[in-house]
Amino acid sequence: MNQIRRLARDPLLLALIIVIFAGLGLFVVYPLVKVVLTSFQTRSGQFTLENYELFVNRRLYQTALKNSLVVGGVVAVISVLLGYVLAFVTTRLRTPGQAALNMVTMLPIISPPFVSAVSILFLFGFNGLITKGLLQLQDFSIYGFGGVVLSQVFTFTPIAYLSLRGVLQSINPTLEDAALNVGATKWQAFRRVTLPLSLPGIASALLIVFIESLADFGNPLVLAGATFPMLAPQAYLEITGSFNLPRGAALAVVLLIPSLTAFAIQRYWISRRQYITVTGKPTSSTSKLVSEPVKWVLFGVSWLFTVLVLAFYAVILVGAFTRVWGFDYTVTLQHFRYVFDVGFNSVKDTLVVAAFVTPLSGLLGMMIAFLVVRRRFPGRQLMEFTSILNFAVPGTVVGIGYILAFNGPPIILTGTLAILVAAFVFRYMSVGIQNGIAVLSQVDPAIEEAAQNLGADSVTTFRKVTLPLIAPAFFSALVYAFVRAMTAISAAIFLVSANWNLMTVQILNQVGSGRLGVAAAFSVVLILIVVVFMGVLNLLMSRWTRHSGSVRF
Amino acid sequence: MNDLTLRNLRKEFRSHDGAGSVVAVNDANLEVPKGTLVTLLGPSGCGKTTLLRMIAGFEEPTSGQVLFGERDVTNDPPNRRNASMVFQSYAIFPHLNVFDNVAFGLKLQRLPAAQVRERVGRVMEVTGLAGYEKRSPSQLSGGQQQRVALARCIVMEPQLLLFDEPLSNLDAKLREQMRVEIRELQQRLGITTVYVTHDQVEAMSISDVVVVMEKGNIMQIGSPEDIYARPANHFVADFIGKANFAAAEVVDARTVRVGGKDVQVQPHAFAAGKQVSVMLRPEAATIGRAEGLFEGTVTRAMFLGSVLECVVNVAGVGEMMIDVPNPVAFGRLEVGEKVFVTPVAGLPAVVAD
Numbered sequence: 001m002n003q004i005r006r007l008a009r010d011p012l013l014l015a016l017i018i019v020i021f022a023g024l025g026l027f028v029v030y031p032l033v034k035v036v037l038t039s040f041q042t043r044s045g046q047f048t049l050e051n052y053e054l055f056v057n058r059r060l061y062q063t064a065l066k067n068s069l070v071v072g073g074v075v076a077v078i079s080v081l082l083g084y085v086l087a088f089v090t091t092r093l094r095t096p097g098q099a100a101l102n103m104v105t106m107l108p109i110i111s112p113p114f115v116s117a118v119s120i121l122f123l124f125g126f127n128g129l130i131t132k133g134l135l136q137l138q139d140f141s142i143y144g145f146g147g148v149v150l151s152q153v154f155t156f157t158p159i160a161y162l163s164l165r166g167v168l169q170s171i172n173p174t175l176e177d178a179a180l181n182v183g184a185t186k187w188q189a190f191r192r193v194t195l196p197l198s199l200p201g202i203a204s205a206l207l208i209v210f211i212e213s214l215a216d217f218g219n220p221l222v223l224a225g226a227t228f229p230m231l232a233p234q235a236y237l238e239i240t241g242s243f244n245l246p247r248g249a250a251l252a253v254v255l256l257i258p259s260l261t262a263f264a265i266q267r268y269w270i271s272r273r274q275y276i277t278v279t280g281k282p283t284s285s286t287s288k289l290v291s292e293p294v295k296w297v298l299f300g301v302s303w304l305f306t307v308l309v310l311a312f313y314a315v316i317l318v319g320a321f322t323r324v325w326g327f328d329y330t331v332t333l334q335h336f337r338y339v340f341d342v343g344f345n346s347v348k349d350t351l352v353v354a355a356f357v358t359p360l361s362g363l364l365g366m367m368i369a370f371l372v373v374r375r376r377f378p379g380r381q382l383m384e385f386t387s388i389l390n391f392a393v394p395g396t397v398v399g400i401g402y403i404l405a406f407n408g409p410p411i412i413l414t415g416t417l418a419i420l421v422a423a424f425v426f427r428y429m430s431v432g433i434q435n436g437i438a439v440l441s442q443v444d445p446a447i448e449e450a451a452q453n454l455g456a457d458s459v460t461t462f463r464k465v466t467l468p469l470i471a472p473a474f475f476s477a478l479v480y481a482f483v484r485a486m487t488a489i490s491a492a493i494f495l496v497s498a499n500w501n502l503m504t505v506q507i508l509n510q511v512g513s514g515r516l517g518v519a520a521a522f523s524v525v526l527i528l529i530v531v532v533f534m535g536v537l538n539l540l541m542s543r544w545t546r547h548s549g550s551v552r553f
Numbered sequence: 554m555n556d557l558t559l560r561n562l563r564k565e566f567r568s569h570d571g572a573g574s575v576v577a578v579n580d581a582n583l584e585v586p587k588g589t590l591v592t593l594l595g596p597s598g599c600g601k602t603t604l605l606r607m608i609a610g611f612e613e614p615t616s617g618q619v620l621f622g623e624r625d626v627t628n629d630p631p632n633r634r635n636a637s638m639v640f641q642s643y644a645i646f647p648h649l650n651v652f653d654n655v656a657f658g659l660k661l662q663r664l665p666a667a668q669v670r671e672r673v674g675r676v677m678e679v680t681g682l683a684g685y686e687k688r689s690p691s692q693l694s695g696g697q698q699q700r701v702a703l704a705r706c707i708v709m710e711p712q713l714l715l716f717d718e719p720l721s722n723l724d725a726k727l728r729e730q731m732r733v734e735i736r737e738l739q740q741r742l743g744i745t746t747v748y749v750t751h752d753q754v755e756a757m758s759i760s761d762v763v764v765v766m767e768k769g770n771i772m773q774i775g776s777p778e779d780i781y782a783r784p785a786n787h788f789v790a791d792f793i794g795k796a797n798f799a800a801a802e803v804v805d806a807r808t809v810r811v812g813g814k815d816v817q818v819q820p821h822a823f824a825a826g827k828q829v830s831v832m833l834r835p836e837a838a839t840i841g842r843a844e845g846l847f848e849g850t851v852t853r854a855m856f857l858g859s860v861l862e863c864v865v866n867v868a869g870v871g872e873m874m875i876d877v878p879n880p881v882a883f884g885r886l887e888v889g890e891k892v893f894v895t896p897v898a899g900l901p902a903v904v905a906d
Contacts, residue, residue: 010630446644449611452631453638454658454709468648
């Protein structure tokens with residue numbers, strides 16, 4: 001009662017809350033509900049269970065489910081192992097080239113999630129540099145389990161690395177010193193102290209990679225091949241191939257269940273069990289746990305991965321300038337000419353979409369973080385939950401949901417710019433929200449109260465005080481949203497149209513029709529745009545934080 | 554004319570188990586005349602900060618009214634109250650320099666830039682911040698941050714100035730200095746002020762009126778002399794300073810009988826024959842070596858320079874803390890020595906329990 005009365009005194013705040021709830025309801029909850037409802041319907045709309053019976057009756061669907069789960073599990077284990085080694089090397093060891101290692105490892109994060117798949121085709125495909133050129137293999141096929149796993153490991157190890165890096169940084173190395181001090185051997189100290197302390201972080205990273213792998217669309221579509229069905233591409237084929245929306249929806253629901261389960265475990269169980277042992281006291285961060293030989297082995301493993309990542313990107317770059325890969329290796333600009341000629345519309349469209357998505361998701365993310373941390377209103381936790389829900393929902397499911405929800409009355413959005421922007425904003429603002437919540441929790445609420453006390457209403461307080469204080473979270477949210485808007489594929493592929501096409505979809509189409517050179521050229525252009533944008537934003541941020549000393553109203 | 558009136562102001566919070574509610578402020582009534590400085594004094598958790606935050610508008614009262622002058626502001630949001638607050642943590646905007654911090658509220662009112670500069674400049678002068686305009690808050694000492702927080706409020710020329718334990722983050726010496734400055738400034742500008750503190754010395758030294766609170770209830774409202782010399786009850790007497798308590802029987806309006814002796818007390822309203830408590834401050838009695846009212850033995854004597862703190866055990870009354878002024882002239886007192894204690898006539902106070 002009190003909360004409502006209070007809201008009534010601040011109409012702008014009340015309006016903001018209502019608008020956000022309406023947005024979340026329309027663009028997060030409604031499409032998901034539509035997916036679930038449709039999965040229980042026949043094509044003419046009667047209630048049925050037959051879409052799910054397919055998982056019992058049809059081998060294809062059983063295999064797709066099994067394949068997706070197995071790939072997810074294998075990729076999670078390998079990526080987390082590699083990520084742990086990389087994180088250990090960059091946080092705990094004093095070896096040359098730390099910064100370079102860190103940067104190269106992040107490279108896959110800022111490129112489309114299936115660039116490695118294109119590289120793999122260049123290297124191991126039917127006309128691959130290694131398989132055909134080097135080894136003269138005739139009947140080797142990279143398509144299937146091996147190809148998908150290889151490609152996903154390259155795509156998702158950086159994600160595991162990022163998450164584990166944070167975990168290892170938060171474990172105080174003096175704990176290891178203490179273990180050694182009481183007589184533990186190096187191995188015992190690692191096994192009894194460091195490993196148990198990082199275990200929740202490892203479990204969390206495993207689940208995150210598992211979710212990402214399960215939801216991944218581009219790599220399986222390119223590399224799974226006809227004999228190795230997987231859930232996400234299968235759902236896509238049901239819808240675009242045979243226009244069977246209910247069956248696609250059922251596949252989406254099956255995809256959704258393990259993802260949401262893993263997300264729930266990660267968020268509500270494991271994340272509460274993470275240990276933070278860093279105190280305010282400075283500690284030396286070199287570990288004494290590894291002997292010289294072991295140190296160089298770990299160092300070697302990290303660099304092997306890094307060199308492979310670089311090699312993959314080099315292959316893309318070379319491929320973009322090569323006339324016909326596998327047959328004619330003369331240098332050409334024809335692929336780029338194609339990108340800027342035939343494909344230029346998709347470049348332009350992608351930029352327009354990103355130009356809308358970036359500021360919108362950044363601002364909306366910060367507003368929601370602000371409301372959730374700082375304001376008391378009915379449904380506060382519901383807002384937090386729904387706003388990060390789409391982060392856990394596989395893009396394929398989001399895409400199918402948007403088609404189902406916005407293809408007919410009351411709201412028709414398919415084929416418009418709005419549907420792409422809405423899908424991306426509500427999907428990619430979650431990282432901004434989580435960062436915003438983390439930063440805002442560190443800011444003394446009295447600072448915002450002081451602004452109110454001096455006459456600022458809720459919105460002015462947010463604009464003039466909160467936003468500048470959470471600027472770092474805001475900028476990282478902008479970068480994340482931009483990168484994702486540029487590189488996303490799984491939801492987007494359902495939502496593009498003749499009027500609004502995206503570069504990532506173009507890349508997949510080119511791969512599909514065998515024009516790897518054009519796909520590579522598109523990838524190079526896309527990565528360049530992302531790198532330039534990140535540079536510009538970094539520059540702006542350092543400028544802005546320097547000038548924020550004087551405010552204007 | 555009262556600048557601030559609280560009528561039956563009440564605040565209940567839902568208790569942690571969600572079942573019941575906790576009363577943070579229990580039907581508070583208070584009138585603050587124009588230009589006075591009122592402190593809300595009490596131990597932590599007594600509801601003083603909640604009361605202040607209801608005045609500022611950060612907490613919503615469960616029932617009751619807050620009036621600024623004649624204006625009922627109970628349902629006004631904090632940004633429309635014109636009651637500037639100095640926060641315990643100062644709450645300086647870390648992304649703005651000193652000038653912009655102080656100018657923040659004026660800029661919100663969209664005053665012309667020249668006027669903003671003029672008013673901020675004047676306040677910077679008054680608070681001793683002139684020359685620091687371009688500094689960033691991180692380059693300021695604790696005392697300077699305190700001044701910025703104060704300047705930021707004063708520049709608004711508010712109807713009410715509110716302080717939430719403003720000195721608790723400063724070291725002892727600076728605290729005394731700022732206390733004097735705040736009081737001088739408040740009196741010079743004549744701003745009606747509500748000041749929250751848990752430090753009774755701070756409260757007595759700067760206040761026109763002290764409001765003593767405990768467990769959400771207002772225990773006593775009075776001048777510093779009132780609450781010190783004539784505390785309304787046991788709690789106030791104990792919280793405001795050192796106090797001896799003894800059981801007594803009322804003889805008449807100015808006399809009680811303690812340990813078989815008649816003692817002259819401050820006027821009170823209890824009926825003759827009633828069993829009451831009588832309170833004696835340590836400095837409101839004298840110790841004699843040869844004669845006096847109560848005979849006792851010294852159980853402790855601590856030399857503190859300006860004062861000798863003694864504890865004397867008096868048969869039938871109990872242990873009494875007595876301060877002897879000018880101890881160098883008085884000479885040593887040994888533990889076990891026989892002495893006589895005499896309360897200064899008319900100073901002991903009868904208190905309710």
